[in-house]
Amino acid sequence: MRWFKRVAITLSSGPSSDRYVAIAAVLAVFAARAQGNEPTLPPTHQHGVATLTVVLQGQRLAFEFESPAVNLTGFERAPQSEAEQRAASYAKGQLQQAPRLFITSPGANCRLFSGKVDEPTWVPDADHHDYRARYVFQCQQPQRLRTIDVQLINQLVPGTKLQTQVLVGNERQSVELSAGRITVKIPQ
Numbered sequence: 001m002r003w004f005k006r007v008a009i010t011l012s013s014g015p016s017s018d019r020y021v022a023i024a025a026v027l028a029v030f031a032a033r034a035q036g037n038e039p040t041l042p043p044t045h046q047h048g049v050a051t052l053t054v055v056l057q058g059q060r061l062a063f064e065f066e067s068p069a070v071n072l073t074g075f076e077r078a079p080q081s082e083a084e085q086r087a088a089s090y091a092k093g094q095l096q097q098a099p100r101l102f103i104t105s106p107g108a109n110c111r112l113f114s115g116k117v118d119e120p121t122w123v124p125d126a127d128h129h130d131y132r133a134r135y136v137f138q139c140q141q142p143q144r145l146r147t148i149d150v151q152l153i154n155q156l157v158p159g160t161k162l163q164t165q166v167l168v169g170n171e172r173q174s175v176e177l178s179a180g181r182i183t184v185k186i187p188q
Helices: 002-013 016-034 082-095 151-155
Strands: 049-057 060-068 102-104 110-118 130-139 147-150 161-168 171-177 183-185
Touching (some): 082 130, 082 151
Parallel strands (some): 049 161
Antiparallel strands (some): 049 060, 060 130, 102 147, 110 130
């Protein structure tokens, strides 16, 4: 049920184009459930683990990323020094460069359509802070999308795993990415 709440939040708060992608993701999840392949998501806040959901629906390629701050900055409490402030700013800056984070098959001709990065609010006494990001690409030739090199993994603290769910039509796959494995193959 947790995944449904996350999608509901996306539907109520995202721009209209993001809502359509989120609706497509919900429909893909329901289709997978009907076939007995319900997606399994890791806990929403686990150090050393980040999540990425990739949805290809028509010409829209959407990514949703979520990670504890510690996986990007090396700390999770509110930044206390100038170096920590720079690390937090750097993490946000890197997440704002979606075309460098997701390298798609050249023949698919995918271009960034929209993106949003939610950085932690850095509440001083809070134990958990998370980064969230959503990106939508427009692909002129989606049938030519074979792979995505997820360079995002290189922005994470070494050793962090990126649990990735890929939804394309009725197809779903799960893959764990790490520094040595950054390529996602798109189901055809």
